[in-house]
Amino acid sequence: MLIEIQEGKALGPVAKHITQETINLYAEASGDFNPIHVDESFAAKTPFGGTIAHGMLNLAYVSEMMTLAFGQGWVSGGKLRAKFKESARPGDTLTISGRVDCIEKKDDVSYANCNFECRNQKGEIIVMGEAIVRLAGDGE
């Protein structure tokens, strides 16, 4: 169900629990079998001390929240800029949320400027960034 878009409107939250199975499923789907994600004995010897989720898995959850809020406006007219700040690990519960910062109009087309973040259960930021979504123009 799409939200009514207005400045200050909250996006989400969407909550997701990460398991090693989730990470393995993502590796199989995406074809990204980097051992830092899927090889527990390899990952244990790295500075991470264990496996971590793919950054793009975390970003997929952000995109899910944006799709729930904006529908087709997001999937065929969205832009995002994301920074991966920390790694999500098996056992983490991620909460993805955001907000519509402002709505701008350019050439009769409105754009929603949003921020988003993904935090783990300790409140640490895993991913943060900004997104712009093209809203319907006056004539549309």
Place this chain on the structure above:
Amino acid sequence: MPDKTISYEELTPGYKFPPATYELNASFVSKYRRAVDSSGDGFVPPLAITACAIAAMTKSVPLPPGTIAIHASQELEFSKLVPVGATIECRIGVAQKIARGRMSMLVLELEILDKGKEKVQSGRATIALPT
């Protein structure tokens, strides 16, 4: 699709990797949706398309053995919906290569086209590599 003709040291801004082609069939989309725990319609989730490009990227970049590449940031622009069953082409090039202390940063440009050569997505990925 690793590009065996070039080493990491030889990568320079402007270098283009050989394009990679993917068929976004129902089996792939279903596997992806299961992995990210989402339901959907007859279209491919935009991040599933990006996942193909990132996979192509990680297979393309000839990293030194044992290197752990960290995905530091990602920019994306979604231009077009893609139906399940479509074929896409991922084009990846080197935009920047930066050495910063004990880290090396590789900025890659991504462009994803459909069969009709229309742009589906574009973006930039920054990969950090401890040296």
